[in-house]
Amino acid sequence: MKQLRLILWSAAALAAVALAGLLYFTAGGPQATAIGGPFRLKDQNGRIVDTVALKGRPYAIFFGFTHCPEICPTTMADMAALMARLGPEAKDFRIYFVSVDPERDTPEVLRSYLASFEPNVVGLTGTPDEIAKVAKEFRVYYRKVPLDGGDYTMDHSAFVYLMGKDGGFRSVIGYQEKPDRALNKLKTLIEKG
Amino acid sequence: MKTVLKSAFAALLLAGIAGVAHAGDISLENPWSRAAPTGAPVGAGYVTLKNTGNTGDKLVSATADVAGKVEIHEMAMDNGVMKMRPVHGLEIPAGKSVELKPGGYHIMFMQLKKPLVAGEKVKGTLTFEKAGTVPVEYTIKAMSAGAGGMPGHKGH
Numbered sequence: 001m002k003q004l005r006l007i008l009w010s011a012a013a014l015a016a017v018a019l020a021g022l023l024y025f026t027a028g029g030p031q032a033t034a035i036g037g038p039f040r041l042k043d044q045n046g047r048i049v050d051t052v053a054l055k056g057r058p059y060a061i062f063f064g065f066t067h068c069p070e071i072c073p074t075t076m077a078d079m080a081a082l083m084a085r086l087g088p089e090a091k092d093f094r095i096y097f098v099s100v101d102p103e104r105d106t107p108e109v110l111r112s113y114l115a116s117f118e119p120n121v122v123g124l125t126g127t128p129d130e131i132a133k134v135a136k137e138f139r140v141y142y143r144k145v146p147l148d149g150g151d152y153t154m155d156h157s158a159f160v161y162l163m164g165k166d167g168g169f170r171s172v173i174g175y176q177e178k179p180d181r182a183l184n185k186l187k188t189l190i191e192k193g
Numbered sequence: 194m195k196t197v198l199k200s201a202f203a204a205l206l207l208a209g210i211a212g213v214a215h216a217g218d219i220s221l222e223n224p225w226s227r228a229a230p231t232g233a234p235v236g237a238g239y240v241t242l243k244n245t246g247n248t249g250d251k252l253v254s255a256t257a258d259v260a261g262k263v264e265i266h267e268m269a270m271d272n273g274v275m276k277m278r279p280v281h282g283l284e285i286p287a288g289k290s291v292e293l294k295p296g297g298y299h300i301m302f303m304q305l306k307k308p309l310v311a312g313e314k315v316k317g318t319l320t321f322e323k324a325g326t327v328p329v330e331y332t333i334k335a336m337s338a339g340a341g342g343m344p345g346h347k348g349h
Contacts, residue, residue, distance in 0.1 A: 066230075066232075066233060066234060066235075067234050067235050068235070068275075069229075069235045069236055069237035069266075069268075069277075069299065069301055069302070070227075070237055070268060070275075070295055070296075070299070071268075071275045073227070073229055073230055073233065073336055074227070074295070074336065074337055076230070077335075077336035077337040078337050081337055104234075109232065112230075112231050112232030113230045113231065113232050113233060114230065115230070115231050115232075116230050116231060116336075117230070141274050145276075145277070145278070147264070147279055148264065148279060149262070151262075151303065153277050155274055155275065155276045155277070156274065156275055157273050157274050157275075158270065158273060158274065158275045159273055174273070175270060175273070175275070176296075
C-alpha cells in the first residue's frame, strides 16, 4: 500500500513537472528559442537552401519521409490547403519538408513527391550527418525501424514548427490540429514575422 | 490420372476457399484509401472489419493490385512521434468490429506500381484465418481525408 502511494505520488510529481515544462514551452519562455538553428541543405531541385538567406522571412518546417503512408502526405495536403485559404498573403511563404530518410529521399524523389504542393512546399535533403544535425537543432526525434524483407520505416516527430523572421521558434502546429487554429497561427506568423 | 487427380484437388481447394469465404462471419464496411503524392512509394487502405460470428477470427494477410507488397501495420502517435509497426495477425473478436483507420491500424500498400488517384479504386483481397480470402475494393479519397473531422471524413 505504502509502495503504491509512493508510486502514485511519483507519477503525479512527474506529470506536474511535465506540465510545467509544457506550459513554459508553449508560453514561449527563453527555452523556446532553443528550437531551431541555422541549416544548409539541398532542395528538390538540387539548390542550396541556407538559413542565412532566409533572414527576414518566417517559415514553417516539418520532418518526414516519402515512405510514409499517412502523416506526411496528409500534413502536406493540409498545409497546402491552408496556404490556399491564405491566398496571396501566403504567396512567398515556404514550408520546408526535411527528409529524415535521406538514403531513399534524393532530390529527384522529393521533386516528384512534392510536385503537387508547389510552390509553397520545398523538400530538403542532405547527407545523413547533415540531417542529424538539423534534426538535433529542431529537437526532432527520428529512428530507423526495420520491416520484413529488408525494408524499413521511420519513427519521427510529426510537428510543423513555425519559425519567425529572426529564425527563432514561434509556435507549433500539431498533427491534425483544427484547421482554423492552424490558420490563425500561420496568419500571425506571416503578419508579425 | 495424375492430371485428373491434380485438377480434382485444385477444384476441391478452390471450392474450399470459396466456401469458407461465403460461410465467413466477417463483413467489410467502407473500404477506402487516400490519394498519394506523385511518385509516392507507399499508401494506406482502411476498412471496418465486422465479425458477426460466435468465434474470433484473425486478419492474417492482404494483397492489392497497386502494390508489390502489402502488410498490416499499426500506427501510433507517441508524444508527437509517429510510430509504425507491422502487425502479424489482427484479432477480430466474435461479435466485435475492428476499424482500420487513420491513426491506427491500416493496410500498408508498399512498392506502389501506380499512383493512387482520388476517385479511382484499389482492388485487393483480405485473408482471414477462418473466413478465408475475401475480395475488397477501396475507394480512393482526397489526400487530406483523415480522422478528426477533416474534410473528406465519412461517418462510420
